[in-house]
Amino acid sequence: MKQSKMVFRTIKNVSEDVKLPSHRLLIRAGYVRESAAGRYYYLPLGMRVRDKVTHIIEQEMDRAGALKIITPVLHPIELWKETNRAESVGFELMKVKDRNESEFALGGTAEEMIVDLVRKFTLSYRDLPFNVYQFSQKFRDEMRARGGLLRMREFLMKDAYSFHTDEKDFKLEYEKMRDTYQRIFERMGLPIVVVESDNGYIGGEYCHELVVESDAGESKYLATEDGSYCAHEDVAKFLREEIGVDEELIELEEVDAPRGNTMEDGVKLHNLPLNRQIKDVMFMDEKGRLILAIIRGDLTVNETKLKHVCGSIELLAATEEEIRNVGSEPGFISPVGIDKNVVIVADESLRKVKNMYGGANKKNKDFLNINIDRDYQPNLEGDIALAEKDFLSLGGKVLRESRGIEVGNIFQLGLHYSERMKAAFRDKDGKEKFYYMGCYGIGIDRTIATIIEKYHDDKGIAWPASAAPYRFHLLNLSKDPETVKKAEDIYQILLDKGAEVLFDDRDESPGEKFADADLIGIPWRVIVSDRGIKDGKLEIKNRMTGEVTFISSDPDKITENLDNIEHC
């Protein structure tokens, strides 16, 4: 490709609102342009990267025996009704009606479509397992788009769905996919952390995010230094220490508490530590239930964990009015004596403490020496606390906190979809049995952004060769007709050998060309200059390492020499 023919050129400046390095560089270097928030055009350079990344994923999925298919983008809404997802709160589904009033969902994930396809066929246990995958445009009506290609409203996703006779067989595929994903990201230069994560409404024990450590990421996870435990903050388990468990139970006492509404106000007033206070957080869920989450004062309620324990899909902070309606008082909420309609959910931490203090459901009144079972009875108990850095894992090892970008995920669907959609195969015993399923996703756009987050410097992108738009960036620095001719010849030689080369043939200064080359970030720069040609040499520079080598400019040897450099 001649750079003079690339109409969508590099630009010097991007809006100050564009913060993220990958976002800024993708725009500046001419890889993408925004259409509407969260919806992007891929320009020719970006398209080549997208095709490279897609191809790697396709190769590895094929190697793992998965079958490539594609479903329509518009999913008949009837299918989503079969699984109760059509109206699910919290799922960013877009819907559209056609002229005949048939309603469709814009595909955001394709479980229903794939199950509907599979149930069109009469299959037996002999046909299992199998795994089908597709690359298709997905739609999520996100409240906020952010960070360029990191969180989009429309994006390309590779989604795969596997079908099995039972959980045991599913586990094998799950392991295979985990290995496949690691290989995929390794080929793109992305070191992957496999993070235990939340399975949403489905439950089930197998669910992992494939995460690349990065400050730009939204996935916060905790891991022991030896890597033996690694989990998303929404699921990470940790050890609650015992506090005052040897103390005698002291009598419950209501005291005047002329204080503000914060935890800290309570600490100051009573001159007692935060971890002896009970933290009370009231929520309203989608069923209209008031949920009172209680936890040791120095811990934080994690809403994802809380949802699992109380079986809610959505939680909103209760309003002051809702709190007062159940005879309590904002800032002074207490499980002790609260209205029986309130569902009290206690964190495990409250089983390992004694003689706590906290609000008394009345303005400016607190209780001292609150004890579980004696003074209040939780309706539900479980792990609803957010794990934080320096906490101990259940095995007693210190947890460290990291941030990362979720580039893929693998998870157990079990019978969730096949049961609801009556998708069954004939088992060995001749009986119909529902498929046991798994699913496996990779976000292509986000993967591209992640590569750049990892591989860039002040000057621009530095692509790993596997994802680069071209292998070689040929720069002609001269205006001397003979050197220009030589550069053209070298370009032709490279093309003839099938090399992927971008040729900067523009009438620009060397400085401009170097700056653009640094910005675009092609792995190997091949420099043609008057001096070099006179000496019979081409300068080769590695974008990532900055290393410079020289090879002979002898036309017969150029590609061979370039191959040698590339492989050392």
Add this chain to the structure above:
Amino acid sequence: MKQSKMVFRTIKNVSEDVKLPSHRLLIRAGYVRESAAGRYYYLPLGMRVRDKVTHIIEQEMDRAGALKIITPVLHPIELWKETNRAESVGFELMKVKDRNESEFALGGTAEEMIVDLVRKFTLSYRDLPFNVYQFSQKFRDEMRARGGLLRMREFLMKDAYSFHTDEKDFKLEYEKMRDTYQRIFERMGLPIVVVESDNGYIGGEYCHELVVESDAGESKYLATEDGSYCAHEDVAKFLREEIGVDEELIELEEVDAPRGNTMEDGVKLHNLPLNRQIKDVMFMDEKGRLILAIIRGDLTVNETKLKHVCGSIELLAATEEEIRNVGSEPGFISPVGIDKNVVIVADESLRKVKNMYGGANKKNKDFLNINIDRDYQPNLEGDIALAEKDFLSLGGKVLRESRGIEVGNIFQLGLHYSERMKAAFRDKDGKEKFYYMGCYGIGIDRTIATIIEKYHDDKGIAWPASAAPYRFHLLNLSKDPETVKKAEDIYQILLDKGAEVLFDDRDESPGEKFADADLIGIPWRVIVSDRGIKDGKLEIKNRMTGEVTFISSDPDKITENLDNIEHC
């Protein structure tokens, strides 16, 4: 690929409603499945064909210097408002709103998106011309879907858009694209007819459909035998013969006409030929105008041509009430003395006739000896007649009628979009000038169906190699362990050499395997049998020609021998 691992197998029967051969075969052989009407899943075999076809198009577009990009599927409706297409009557646009009430069109064609992208860049005449293309899912809210992949509501389209300084430069690209398209379809075994066609609301003289002759097609076109003229019936020009032009003008006479409302009734009553009668057809257009189309009695009004002449976007047949409201009478309409608000549009044929007869705007009254200019004055005149077979071309050659499938189209957009969207480049003289544009589409799914319409027989599909899902179909007919082992070895050898091979390793009868192979239609069948192995031979059968050859089963020579056969 082992056939035992292909879960989406062939089936024997398809619903009787599925009539079209390509549709029946695609379903029976396991290439596609319907999701909703006009929306299809591609199964693994179909996916391979789709990828092959896509790859050919991509190669040829790249060779022609076009730049591959992609736009989002959801187009901000504001862009469509800039070109007045958001509410355009007759365009099957689907629209969707996001949670923030932003409205989007589901892309059916991408002129607005591409122009919006290009105007984000500051370009000069030096950057022109360029041509950008994409493969993307398109949506058309068709009243009726039909014929499997022939007319879909959601489909994959390659659409390209070129940008030029002026019409002259556009013409060069137009010719290049025409050649490119011919090469593309030639590579897929599809002989193309380039048919002049209608440019819709844009006008402009360059617009061609690329058509493959087929009874399954919806494009009716007329061509001279020598191919010097070939045009869609909506635009085909023809010679009007002169009728009675040497006669004297006879005085207009109103006569009693106790007859029915048809043309034939007039012929019988007056005992005069049909081609001396005036045919009057009244329409209401989208602006509320009554349009009276008049034409020689033996010709038919073509609405597309009529729309161009009178500048209407939509025409509906006028109701009896609307006809009476302007002082006329259904079955007896006449341009003579009709209400002045009616727009009279006369076909060219009425300039070559004299002394015509027809209705008199009153029940059971006709005029005899109607003559243009003397008795009525058309508001507009032009070519509004449907060309039919055996008519003469303007050059005097007989026109033949054919049907075909439109697999692609190329057309002039001119300044239509760039003007409305204020997309300009800086010209040599430093002034801003709007881009002169062209656009070029290929329907991928329809192309696949067309290949099958052309290449099939009673037993199944017979793919041209370029579009086939695999090159070789290896059939093992034996259950003898040694032969089975030999077949496995041959499969491995072929795989190792990078050959695309489907291996029928199933535990089925030879009859079943042959039937499936015929149905699936892979070009070269390689048969492993006990007898063959004993003789050291493999039988090779060409699916399209039925020709049988034998090659040595010597492992070292198999791929070489297959290559030789394939190329002869």
